[in-house]
Amino acid sequence: MxxxxxxVIRHQPPDWFTQLYSQSTNAENQRSASHQVRQESRFLRNxxxxxxxxxxxxxxxxxxxxxxxxxxxxxxxERTLGQLDxxxxxxxxxxxxxxxxxxxxxxxxxxxxxxxxxxxxxxNIDLVQDDPEHQLHKEVEVIEGIKKALQQRISxxxxxxxxxxxxxxxxxxxxxxxxxxMSIDIDQYNLSERxxxxxxxxxxxxxxxGSTTPQxxxxxxxxxxERADAEMKSSNRLREQxxxxxxxxxxxxxxxxxxTEYAYRKRIHEFERAKNELxxxxxxxxxxITELENDIRxxxxxxxxxxxxxxxxxxxxxxxxxxxxxxxxxxxAQYGLVDEVKQLYASKHALEEKLKQAQHALDGLYKNLxxxxxxxxxxxxxxxxxxxxxDIRQKLASPAKTQxxxxxxxxxxxxxxxxxxx
Numbered sequence: 156m157x158x159x160x161x162x163v164i165r166h167q168p169p170d171w172f173t174q175l176y177s178q179s180t181n182a183e184n185q186r187s188a189s190h191q192v193r194q195e196s197r198f199l200r201n202x203x204x205x206x207x208x209x210x211x212x213x214x215x216x217x218x219x220x221x222x223x224x225x226x227x228x229x230x231x232x233e234r235t236l237g238q239l240d241x242x243x244x245x246x247x248x249x250x251x252x253x254x255x256x257x258x259x260x261x262x263x264x265x266x267x268x269x270x271x272x273x274x275x276x277x278x279n280i281d282l283v284q285d286d287p288e289h290q291l292h293k294e295v296e297v298i299e300g301i302k303k304a305l306q307q308r309i310s311x312x313x314x315x316x317x318x319x320x321x322x323x324x325x326x327x328x329x330x331x332x333x334x335x336x337m338s339i340d341i342d343q344y345n346l347s348e349r350x351x352x353x354x355x356x357x358x359x360x361x362x363x364x365g366s367t368t369p370q371x372x373x374x375x376x377x378x379x380x381e382r383a384d385a386e387m388k389s390s391n392r393l394r395e396q397x398x399x400x401x402x403x404x405x406x407x408x409x410x411x412x413x414x415t416e417y418a419y420r421k422r423i424h425e426f427e428r429a430k431n432e433l434x435x436x437x438x439x440x441x442x443x444i445t446e447l448e449n450d451i452r453x454x455x456x457x458x459x460x461x462x463x464x465x466x467x468x469x470x471x472x473x474x475x476x477x478x479x480x481x482x483x484x485x486x487x488a489q490y491g492l493v494d495e496v497k498q499l500y501a502s503k504h505a506l507e508e509k510l511k512q513a514q515h516a517l518d519g520l521y522k523n524l525x526x527x528x529x530x531x532x533x534x535x536x537x538x539x540x541x542x543x544x545x546d547i548r549q550k551l552a553s554p555a556k557t558q559x560x561x562x563x564x565x566x567x568x569x570x571x572x573x574x575x576x577x
Contacts, residue, residue, distance in 0.1 A: 218344040225337045228376050232330050235383050239323045242387045243316065249397045250312035256401055257305040260298055263408065266551055267294045270544040280530075281537040287422045287544075290415040297411045301404040308397050315390050322383040329379050412551055419548075423541050430534040437527045444520045447513060454510045458503060465499045468492055 271291050277283075346353060367375075472492050476483070 215344060218340050222337055222340050222344065225333050225340065228373075229330060229333045229337065231380060232326050232333065232376065235380050236323065236326050236330065238387060239319060239326060239383055242390050243319050243323065246312060246316055246319065246390050246394055249394045250309060250316065253305050253308050253312065253397055253401065256404070257302060257309065260302050260305070263412075263551055264295070264298050266547055267291050267298065269547055271295075273540050273544055273547070276540050277533075277537050279533055281533045285422055286418040287415065287541070290411070290418040294411045294415050297407055301408060304400055304404060308393075308400050311393055312397065315386070315393050318386050319390055322379070322386045325379050326383055329376055333376075412548075416545070416548060419541055419545055423538060423545070426534055426538040426541065430531060430538060433527050433531045433534060437524060437531065440520055440524045440527060444517065444524065447517050447520060451510065451513045451517060454506055454513060458506045458510065461499055461503045461506070465496065465503070468495045468499060472496065 271288070274288060274291075275282075472489075475489065475492070478484070
């Protein structure tokens, strides 16, 4: 059986040594490279671990600082919000007090107009433009001025309340945003590597639209606070003006009320004095009429008493004309009887003239008495109208204070309250 020898390549010993050396060298080089890679990877791993830990620590500190910063501004804004709420409450109370004062002006207006209307009931000479009427018109002007001033304060208060509410809404919106931001940052601060709600996010490095710088963020909150402070200062000044206006208008109204009532009292005194004077004149006139009527009756009686003596004297003269012849003598008796008749005629004529004068004087006294009665009636009506006005003006009198209110006034608590409100 024949055998076939396979042809193989045979190498030389140098080639064998060369290959052996090459493999040994390559193994050394590979191990050296591997060792270098291992050392570099360990260094890189340590470096990245340290960098990651320090980055996490730094960001935790930054988040904590940010939360503290937000919390500080949140506390400032909350304090400002509380001050705004208190200022809104105080200004609303001042506005309500002003509205009540404006509504209270209806009573003095009605009283003044009613007094003017009542005084239109005066008649004839008593319908004069006296001091009470002048003071009443002035009181109406004062009340109208007070109404305008109070209405202006109410309008200013309404506008200021709108500004305060607007500032409050901005503060409240800023606070809500800071609550949300602080809650988010606290949640991020509390996150750990083992938290269940962490995951990869798409495009985490994007800059959200509407992002602001820290300076813009702080300027926005500072602007809101400064605006709120400015509005509160304006509101405080307005409340001071409101309380000053309330006190000033109250003093003006009280001063005008006292002036009007003084004019009324003076006029009533004048009416009473005039009425008393007229009544005294009426009494004297009535007494004079009584005396004059008695004198007239006496004059008439005197005239009647001259009838019989005249008849007697005329009869004597007539009868003596029948003396016969020479006996028809104009003797002393004749002259005496003639003088008697003439004297009786003169006396009667004088008495008749005096009777006419007395009757004329009596007619004048009756006319004057009628005028006095009419004037007394006018003065009585005018006095009644003014007294009625004074009774009506009692509605303007301040209500009596209770013992508690007196104590508050005496201890100064009421003034302190006004000062605090202002």
